[in-house]
Structures are given as C-alpha cells and as structure tokens.
Amino acid sequence: MIEAYFKNEEPVLEVAKQLKRSRQTIYTVYHFLKQGTTVYEYYRQYKENKTHCGRRSIVLPPDQREYVQNRVAQGWTLDVIVGRAAFPISCSARTLYRQFKKNQFDVKQLPMKGKRKPKGHKERRGKQTFKRTLLERASDYPNFQQEFGHLEGDTIVDVHHKSAIITLVERLSKVIITLKPEGRRATAIEKAMTEWLQKMPKNLFKFITFECGKEFSMWKSVSNTSDIALYFADPWTPSQRALNEHSNGLLRKDGLPKTMDFNQVDQAFVSAVASKRNHIPRKSLNYKTPLEVFMKYMDDDTLSSII
Structure with missing residues (x-):
C-alpha cells in the first residue's frame, strides 16, 4: 500500500494518517523506493536486519554442559539442577529446557511429563469391599x-x-x-x-x-x-x-x-x-x-x- 501511495506521489503525512503508522516508517520506505528498488527487495532487507536483533543465544561452557548432561542422565530435572545450585549454571532452568527442545545436548530424554492415561479414562478392574476408607x-x-x-x-x-x-x-x-x-x-x-x-x-x-x-x-x-x-x-x-x-x-x-x-x-x-x-x-x-x-x-x- 505504501508503494501505491508512493507512485501516486501522496504526501508522507497523509499516508501516515491513512495507514495509522508513524511518519518515520513511511519516510523509510519512501527513501528506499526512491533508489529504484522494489517493495519485495525492501521486505527482504527488512527480514535480514531482523535476524541481527534481539539477545544472542546463550552457549554454556563445556564444564557446565557436561555437568548438566551427567545430572540429567542420573534422573535430575533441569529446574532441580539450577535450583539446588551445587554447580554454577550461567542460565535459567527455562533456558535449559529450550536448549534441550532444540537438541543442543547429547542427552535427549528428560524425566517423564504429562498424563499417563488419556482424559476420560475409566478403571474397569474389580474392587474389594473389606477396606477402611x-x-x-x-x-x-x-x-x-x-x-x-x-x-x-x-x-x-x-x-x-x-x-x-x-x-x-x-x-x-x-x-x-x-x-x-x-x-x-x-x-x-x-x-x-x-x-x-x-x-x-x-x-x-x-x-x-x-x-x-x-x-x-x-x-x-x-x-x-x-x-x-x-x-x-x-x-x-x-x-x-x-x-x-x-x-x-x-x-x-x-x-x-x-x-x-x-x-x-x-x-x-x-x-x-x-x-x-x-x-x-x-x-x-x-x-x-x-x-x-x-x-x-x-x-x-x-x-x-x-x-
């Protein structure tokens, strides 16, 4: 839509009011189009720039990675590894869970989670009546x-x-x-x-x-x-x-x-x-x-x- 307004030589202020965007956003696109490029090229450049935004991924030191993998192999959960603080880990438990989800550790299996039986399951085994309640x-x-x-x-x-x-x-x-x-x-x-x-x-x-x-x-x-x-x-x-x-x-x-x-x-x-x-x-x-x-x-x- 900005490209259509640009070709019709609409003022930036009017375009900003119509699209309910800041004038700086319209100015940026207008300036890019004045160089003879297309909106598709602008979008491609925008996506590339976004990849450089945000916090860099945390990479644990080798000794911390080895400690986490050994404890998980012994049955420790990730929140227990961080919470007990027996060995310093330079990230939170949630970050560790995300790293395991992305297969960044050699140990793939974490302690079980979720329901063991489907919702609505009904037990059909017999029952005894000689009990104390x-x-x-x-x-x-x-x-x-x-x-x-x-x-x-x-x-x-x-x-x-x-x-x-x-x-x-x-x-x-x-x-x-x-x-x-x-x-x-x-x-x-x-x-x-x-x-x-x-x-x-x-x-x-x-x-x-x-x-x-x-x-x-x-x-x-x-x-x-x-x-x-x-x-x-x-x-x-x-x-x-x-x-x-x-x-x-x-x-x-x-x-x-x-x-x-x-x-x-x-x-x-x-x-x-x-x-x-x-x-x-x-x-x-x-x-x-x-x-x-x-x-x-x-x-x-x-x-x-x-x-």
Missing part, C-alpha cells in the same frame, strides 16, 4: 498432612503379571521404599509387609494408604500383627495417592520397566533402584534429596535398616 483416616489423623510417618502404598507388576514389587512412599520426605515379595498374591504381600514392619521401630510409621486392590485383602493381619493403621483409597481414584503413583512412574523409568521379569531380580536390586531416586533432589523439598529430609526424623541406625 479415607473418611476414617481423616477422622483418626486430622493433621496427617503435616506429620511424619504416613505412607502411601501400591504394587507394580512385571511383564508376565506373575510377580510384583511393593512400593511405599513417606508423604513428608517422599522417600521411596521397595519390597520384593515371593509372588503377587495376597498371602505373599501380607508376608513381605509383616516381615518389613517387624524390623521397624514401633510407631515409626503411623498408617499406610493402599490402592484398592485385592492383593491387599489380608490387611487386617498386617495391621494387627504390626500395630499399624491401614486405609484404602476409593476405587478408580489414583489422585488420592498421587505421590505414590508418581513414584511408581519414576521407578519404572529408573530400572523396573513393565517389560522386566521381576522373578529375575532380588531385594538388593529393587532397593538399589529406590536408593537412586532417593538421592535425587526434589524441587518440592526445597532442592533437598528425600534422604536429606528423612534424616531429620531418623537416627543413623534406624535409617540403615530402612533404606
């Missing part, structure tokens, strides 16, 4: 969200659905505990849970909130033998045990995938997988590791018997 938990422990010693529990199964691993998460410190039962039936789960709880100091853990599954049908025996309260989330509501569900996903990623046969691993292996995750700082813990937070409530002898 979360309403009873709220009545028995009204301040449980601020207290140490409350666990969330579940099981993860292997590729053949013949064996399982019990996963427990302490809500306050987010420490993950893994137990390897002899099978996935209720009797095997009850035996593994009872043996582990018998090794713990009495009243160290106040209650456990389990997933509503039939593998926990012998919960009364566990509760009576170990003197610990057990509660069950509502059917089809994993959000009531969100921390445990998220921790299960991390364990799957760190060394217990769905394609593995759990009959081929022992307690030492599953404990090592949990230990790796317990040594990774968490943003929600003010960039401390779960073990560092857990240590505030435990002495060294008790800690070594649990993790």
